[in-house]
Amino acid sequence: MRLPEREYDSNPTSPHFHHRANSSSLSPSPKANGHRSRGPVAKVELPGATIYDDSYIDREEYIRLVIQSLRDIGYIESAATLEAESGYVMETSRVADFRRCILEGAWREAEEALEHLGVAEDDGLWEAKFLISQQKYLEYLETGKTTKALHVLRNELAPLHMDPEQLQPLSSLVMCSDAADLRQKAGWDGAHGSSRRRLLVNLQSYIPSSLMIPPRRFVTLLDQARLRQISQCVYHNAPLTSRHFSLYADHACDTDLFPRITTAILQVHGDEVWSLEWSHNGKFLASASKDKSVIIWSVGLNRNPDISLHQHLQDHPFAVGCLAWSLDDTILLSSSEQYIKMWNTETGICIRTIEAHTETVSALAWVPDGSGFISGSQDRKINLWGSDGKLRDSWGITAIRITDLAVTPDFTRLVAVGESAKDPVLPTPRGDSVTAPNTNRNGNNGNNPTPNGARTQEHLMIVYDLTTKQPELSVSLGGQLTSVKISSDSQYALVNHAPDEIHLWDLFTGRLARKYTGQRQGRHIIRSCFGGVDGNFVVSGSEDGNVYIWHRDRAILLDVLTGHGSGSVNSVAWNPRNAQMFASCSDDFTIRLWEPSSGLAHRTADVQSHESEPGGKGKGKSREPWVEDDPASRSL
Amino acid sequence: MGMSYRRYLAGARVYGCLSCRTHLTTIHSMISRAFNGQHGRAYLFEDVVNVIEGEPNDRQMTTGNHTVRDIYCCKCGTTLGWKYDKAYEQSQKYKEGKYILERNLLVDVQ
Numbered sequence: 141m142r143l144p145e146r147e148y149d150s151n152p153t154s155p156h157f158h159h160r161a162n163s164s165s166l167s168p169s170p171k172a173n174g175h176r177s178r179g180p181v182a183k184v185e186l187p188g189a190t191i192y193d194d195s196y197i198d199r200e201e202y203i204r205l206v207i208q209s210l211r212d213i214g215y216i217e218s219a220a221t222l223e224a225e226s227g228y229v230m231e232t233s234r235v236a237d238f239r240r241c242i243l244e245g246a247w248r249e250a251e252e253a254l255e256h257l258g259v260a261e262d263d264g265l266w267e268a269k270f271l272i273s274q275q276k277y278l279e280y281l282e283t284g285k286t287t288k289a290l291h292v293l294r295n296e297l298a299p300l301h302m303d304p305e306q307l308q309p310l311s312s313l314v315m316c317s318d319a320a321d322l323r324q325k326a327g328w329d330g331a332h333g334s335s336r337r338r339l340l341v342n343l344q345s346y347i348p349s350s351l352m353i354p355p356r357r358f359v360t361l362l363d364q365a366r367l368r369q370i371s372q373c374v375y376h377n378a379p380l381t382s383r384h385f386s387l388y389a390d391h392a393c394d395t396d397l398f399p400r401i402t403t404a405i406l407q408v409h410g411d412e413v414w415s416l417e418w419s420h421n422g423k424f425l426a427s428a429s430k431d432k433s434v435i436i437w438s439v440g441l442n443r444n445p446d447i448s449l450h451q452h453l454q455d456h457p458f459a460v461g462c463l464a465w466s467l468d469d470t471i472l473l474s475s476s477e478q479y480i481k482m483w484n485t486e487t488g489i490c491i492r493t494i495e496a497h498t499e500t501v502s503a504l505a506w507v508p509d510g511s512g513f514i515s516g517s518q519d520r521k522i523n524l525w526g527s528d529g530k531l532r533d534s535w536g537i538t539a540i541r542i543t544d545l546a547v548t549p550d551f552t553r554l555v556a557v558g559e560s561a562k563d564p565v566l567p568t569p570r571g572d573s574v575t576a577p578n579t580n581r582n583g584n585n586g587n588n589p590t591p592n593g594a595r596t597q598e599h600l601m602i603v604y605d606l607t608t609k610q611p612e613l614s615v616s617l618g619g620q621l622t623s624v625k626i627s628s629d630s631q632y633a634l635v636n637h638a639p640d641e642i643h644l645w646d647l648f649t650g651r652l653a654r655k656y657t658g659q660r661q662g663r664h665i666i667r668s669c670f671g672g673v674d675g676n677f678v679v680s681g682s683e684d685g686n687v688y689i690w691h692r693d694r695a696i697l698l699d700v701l702t703g704h705g706s707g708s709v710n711s712v713a714w715n716p717r718n719a720q721m722f723a724s725c726s727d728d729f730t731i732r733l734w735e736p737s738s739g740l741a742h743r744t745a746d747v748q749s750h751e752s753e754p755g756g757k758g759k760g761k762s763r764e765p766w767v768e769d770d771p772a773s774r775s776l
Numbered sequence: 777m778g779m780s781y782r783r784y785l786a787g788a789r790v791y792g793c794l795s796c797r798t799h800l801t802t803i804h805s806m807i808s809r810a811f812n813g814q815h816g817r818a819y820l821f822e823d824v825v826n827v828i829e830g831e832p833n834d835r836q837m838t839t840g841n842h843t844v845r846d847i848y849c850c851k852c853g854t855t856l857g858w859k860y861d862k863a864y865e866q867s868q869k870y871k872e873g874k875y876i877l878e879r880n881l882l883v884d885v886q
């Protein structure tokens with residue numbers, strides 16, 4: 141970044157610019173001699189103790205951090221000049237000596253110096269000495285000086301050790317065959333590796349930070365400022381590189397980078413589209429439809445790629461509800477009622493059809509190591525399958541008719557949602573004395589295709605320990621649960637909850653962390669997902685035909701995207717490799733791709749004519765116009 | 777219409793669709809066994825789940841004129857019976873909003 145020179149001159153009282161002004165006056169032609177001789181720099185006497193009159197930043201602290209930064213960068217002379225001019229030193233000669241002793245392996249001197257570095261008496265000092273002796277011991281072993289090492293073990297480590305458990309692994313290292321074996325077993329990279337520097341960092345926690353400034357302290361503070369600014373940037377959707385963060389101004393993402401414009405409408409399915417999943421490489425989008433088919437769309441990661449229909453997987457006996465890509469994207473799973481189908485994604489050939497569940501398969505999830513997948517069903521069973529489609533394990537009958545499940549990326553937990561197995565009793569004829577506790581009916585008009593009888597099921601989110609298959613948490617929730625996704629850090633579960641709520645559950649604490657509201661969800665399976673850089677956003681379908689997007693951590697509704705036709709937006713999926721693209725699917729038979737408005741030409745889509753399905757099946761749906769006529773895109 | 781899972785029922789006797797065993801209703805919801813459908817004996821029920829209702833049309837029945845809708849199994853599409861929207865004879869009003877299921881198309885699922 142180049143700034144006009146006057147920017148520097150405009151602030152001559154700022155202490156850290158003094159040196160610049162002085163040096164130019166001291167040596168008129170600085171290039172004349174590499175080793176400039178100049179007079180001693182005079183200490184500048186300043187009133188007060190802060191860097192500005194109205195600031196709470198202590199001047200000494202601030203200058204010492206500047207000196208540390210200058211040294212780290214390599215501006216050694218500037219650092220020395222600043223020390224002279226300010227009268228502050230980065231650290232006392234005692235601290236500098238201590239640092240040098242550790243890095244050079246002068247252990248006796250280091251131990252002596254430690255006594256004068258303000259380490260808390262007793263425990264702190266003991267632990268610090270233990271760390272030094274441990275390093276010394278390992279270094280003796282590394283160079284084959286076993287006798288000296290054993291001496292350290294007996295006379296220094298043994299008397300110091302507080303925890304016998306800690307000493308045993310150390311003493312067993314004597315048996316190591318050679319230095320390489322030792323380094324491997326000790327998880328230690330040797331005297332010439334980074335071990336001495338790491339020891340210094342460890343020792344630093346015992347020494348008051350005012351004496352010995354923690355490493356890279358200035359940058360640590362600036363990083364905190366950066367994270368704070370990013371947390372305030374609700375549309376934040378850019379990777380954390382220096383390109384997107386400047387010290388000169390507070391960070392704020394351009395909302396133009398946020399995907400809010402329809403850039404393609406994919407319209408080949410002949411009925412409602414219920415589910416979407418991106419391949420892990422982000423190049424393919426699979427869609428599942430009530431028309432008993434799955435389509436794999438080729439989308440590509442480049443800007444303005446052609447979208448084409450890669451495979452149309454038609455051989456399903458019923459409507460298709462779930463999809464799951466294998467980790468290497470070579471196999472796509474689809475579920476159609478009680479059947480699971482495994483497809484070769486390249487050839488479109490059905491590899492295997494699995495019929496092991498007795499009711500609708502409602503969830504499919506590959507395990508994080510790619511060795512197989514888990515299915516959940518309305519028959520209350522959870523099954524584990526090998527990647528060859530052979531049953532490896534079954535969890536038996538669970539407490540719920542499963543509506544969705546997900547495995548945490550760290551492979552420790554499985555989160556299942558569904559209705560408790562206590563199925564409801566239907567209302568009895570009026571006047572009948574055989575009354576179950578739940579004979580109240582919801583308003584049931586003639587338009588309702590499946591009448592709402594008594595709804596008294598309990599809706600549960602159950603968190604299972606994956607190794608023991610035992611529930612470790614079971615939460616009873618008020619409404620139907622239709623979708624569960626796990627955050628990439630395995631901490632949060634995102635759960636769609638009727639009516640009209642999405643919950644973010646903290647799996648570590650077992651508490652509700654956030655609630656997202658605005659979308660409409662009553663009777664249908666509506667799904668949501670995380671998305672964007674760092675999973676900053678939550679996006680969901682809705683029964684009002686719109687797409688809803690929130691900031692994940694602040695739970696602010698950022699956008700309500702219109703465009704889909706009548707009916708529900710059933711599911712959404714954020715591209716895992718393109719933080720600025722997601723897809724939505726709807727009862728209107730279409731899939732929409734959403735991307736930022738800036739710098740994006742229209743995608744060329746040749747997807748309408750591929751398969752001429754008999755459209756509409758007499759439902760009287762009005763087909764949505766093609767992308768050229770889409771009002772949301774016209775403003776581009 | 778959107779995606780939904782079928783509902784499951786509990787009770788002493790759950791009736792399901794003969795061809796696909798989808799739960800439809802329970803014996804506690806039965807009002808009368810004294811009906812006839814296209815396939816013989818039929819039952820009148822207070823409530824039925826997991827069916828799709830067709831368009832309304834007027835039908836002249838033995839007990840008078842009625843507005844009815846055919847009902848289909850939501851999984852396999854079998855026509856299972858009908859629902860009464862409106863009965864024109866005062867004595868038949870009790871059937872409004874109730875469902876007829878053909879006995880020969882039902883199976884005990886529990």
Ligand SMILES: [Zn+2]
Pocket residue numbers: 793794795796797798849850851852853854
């Ligand atoms: Zn059926």
